Amino acid sequence: MLAVAKSLFNTPRKPGTHDTVLLDFTELSQNYLPAMIKQSNPTVTLRLCVMMFLQYAVWGIWLPPLAKYLGTELKFSPAQIGWIMGLAGSAGALAAPFIAGQLADRYFRTERVLASLLAAGAIVQYILSLQTSYFAWLFLSVLYSVMYMPTLALTNSVAFANLSNSEKQFPVIRVWGTIGWIAAAWLFPLFWLLKDIQFQWYPPFYQGTEVEGVTAKLIDSMRISSITALGYACFCLFLPATPPKRNAVEPLAFAKAFGLFKRPSLAVLMLAGLLISTIHQIYFIQAWPFLSARGLMESRIQPAMSIGQFAEIAVLAVLGLLIAKLGFRWVITIGATAYFLRYGIFAMDSLPIEVIVASQALHGFCYACFFAGAYIYVDRMAPDDVRNSAQTVFAIVMLGLGPILSAMLMQGLQAAFKVGDNPMDYSKMWGTLAAIGLVTTVIFAAFFRDESRSGDKVTIAGAEPSISETA
Numbered sequence: 265m266l267a268v269a270k271s272l273f274n275t276p277r278k279p280g281t282h283d284t285v286l287l288d289f290t291e292l293s294q295n296y297l298p299a300m301i302k303q304s305n306p307t308v309t310l311r312l313c314v315m316m317f318l319q320y321a322v323w324g325i326w327l328p329p330l331a332k333y334l335g336t337e338l339k340f341s342p343a344q345i346g347w348i349m350g351l352a353g354s355a356g357a358l359a360a361p362f363i364a365g366q367l368a369d370r371y372f373r374t375e376r377v378l379a380s381l382l383a384a385g386a387i388v389q390y391i392l393s394l395q396t397s398y399f400a401w402l403f404l405s406v407l408y409s410v411m412y413m414p415t416l417a418l419t420n421s422v423a424f425a426n427l428s429n430s431e432k433q434f435p436v437i438r439v440w441g442t443i444g445w446i447a448a449a450w451l452f453p454l455f456w457l458l459k460d461i462q463f464q465w466y467p468p469f470y471q472g473t474e475v476e477g478v479t480a481k482l483i484d485s486m487r488i489s490s491i492t493a494l495g496y497a498c499f500c501l502f503l504p505a506t507p508p509k510r511n512a513v514e515p516l517a518f519a520k521a522f523g524l525f526k527r528p529s530l531a532v533l534m535l536a537g538l539l540i541s542t543i544h545q546i547y548f549i550q551a552w553p554f555l556s557a558r559g560l561m562e563s564r565i566q567p568a569m570s571i572g573q574f575a576e577i578a579v580l581a582v583l584g585l586l587i588a589k590l591g592f593r594w595v596i597t598i599g600a601t602a603y604f605l606r607y608g609i610f611a612m613d614s615l616p617i618e619v620i621v622a623s624q625a626l627h628g629f630c631y632a633c634f635f636a637g638a639y640i641y642v643d644r645m646a647p648d649d650v651r652n653s654a655q656t657v658f659a660i661v662m663l664g665l666g667p668i669l670s671a672m673l674m675q676g677l678q679a680a681f682k683v684g685d686n687p688m689d690y691s692k693m694w695g696t697l698a699a700i701g702l703v704t705t706v707i708f709a710a711f712f713r714d715e716s717r718s719g720d721k722v723t724i725a726g727a728e729p730s731i732s733e734t735a
Contacts, residue, residue, distance in 0.1 A: 308504050312423050312437045315503060317444035318496040319419045324445030325452050326485040328566055332552045333482040342688060343675040344398055349549050350671030352405035356413025358664040373507050378418045379500035385411035386493035393486040413663055417655040424643050424651055426504045435583040438636055442576045449570040452485055457563040478562050521653035524646060529715040533638055534661050536708040540634055541666025543697040546674060554690050558617050568621045575628025583632055592641045597709045599634025602626045604701035610694035644716040
């Protein structure tokens with residue numbers, strides 16, 4: 265507030281107006297009042313938390329069980345499943361800078377773009393759940409992804425634009441996305457996959473008998489997700505107003521955002537993100553079939569996988585402190601190392617299922633340290649007028665190119681590690697992914713140097729960078 269007051273009273277005066285302070289009320293309404301509101305209105309934080317909860321609930325309810333349904337009920341091969349889940353995700357992320365970033369950064373309020381994409385995606389998702397052919401699934405999955413995937417970056421942008429201290433406040437907001445994912449992972453099996461339910465004192469706090477045709481009912485997760493997404497779209501209209509930067513120098517926001525990634529630190533982060541997102545996507549394609557093959561009940565798999573989200577909450581709670589103490593370089597390195605360790609444990613056939621399930625806790629470090637840490641670093645480096653597009657350009661790598669590579673890698677792994685009637689030798693598959701995680705860790709730790717400094721933004725065109733190189 266003091267900074268706002270100083271800015272008001274330091275407003276330049278027109279010649280001949282003596283001591284009268286003349287305020288540019290357009291600038292006041294666009295720049296100063298939003299800053300005052302987001303520091304003084306506690307309902308903003310509540311709305312951002314609900315936004316994150318719903319954003320990841322509508323995703324988390326259908327993504328983990330989808331591969332199992334496609335493989336068991338529709339008889340799709342692992343390679344076909346890889347292309348459906350990989351190509352679809354990549355198409356959405358590749359379209360994001362042109363659909364979401366450009367529209368939200370230059371033309372329309374971000375929360376309205378978010379609402380429109382969610383509503384349209386919900387309709388496509390419900391239609392998709394009724395399909396049985398491979399090509400229908402491939403086409404409609406791509407169409408749905410083009411609508412949904414940009415919303416991941418837009419929710420980050422809405423949060424960052426309405427927080428006064430993103431490094432400290434964003435992890436608190438983002439953790440509600442994890443809670444939403446957990447809620448979906450536990451409530452769907454409880455109400456849809458089980459009967460004769462009894463509650464117990466230890467996680468997942470309930471048990472029961474699986475309903476008849478349990479794998480066929482997994483597709484209902486997509487229908488529930490689509491209905492939830494429609495309600496979420498309506499809620500988005502009540503999010504804090506996040507207007508575009510119409511007075512920006514560069515008319516094409518995504519073009520300026522692409523230039524941002526010429527910085528050495530962001531180039532290294534982009535390379536590491538490409539490798540990590542490749543093996544990250546395969547986890548969601550193969551974890552459910554893998555745990556099922558190891559003997560875990562279908563109704564227990566989603567709660568078991570949600571252990572990772574519980575750990576994510578704990579790590580996100582201290583992420584701001586970790587960044588302050590260790591810096592971005594080592595926090596993101598920890599995230600990459602966690603991928604190597606988790607897949608290394610998965611690759612050990614001799615380990616009991618209890619150890620495999622417990623290792624899901626490493627996901628907390630995988631996501632919080634690598635993904636959330638990277639998002640915060642990109643926001644730190646991005647100029648204000650391309651914050652949306654900087655997030656969506658980074659999403660091209662994390663959610664676009666990575667899934668394409670994961671589909672190609674999945675096809676190669678199936679060809680190399682198929683054993684008789686079994687679609688995959690899981691030990692060799694996870695071992696290969698662990699090796700990629702280790703290589704990524706070494707590359708990032710060796711070559712990344714934090715170029716950020718609190719309060720500074722990069723100047724892309726026409727000026728020297730405004731930040732210092734640090735070791």
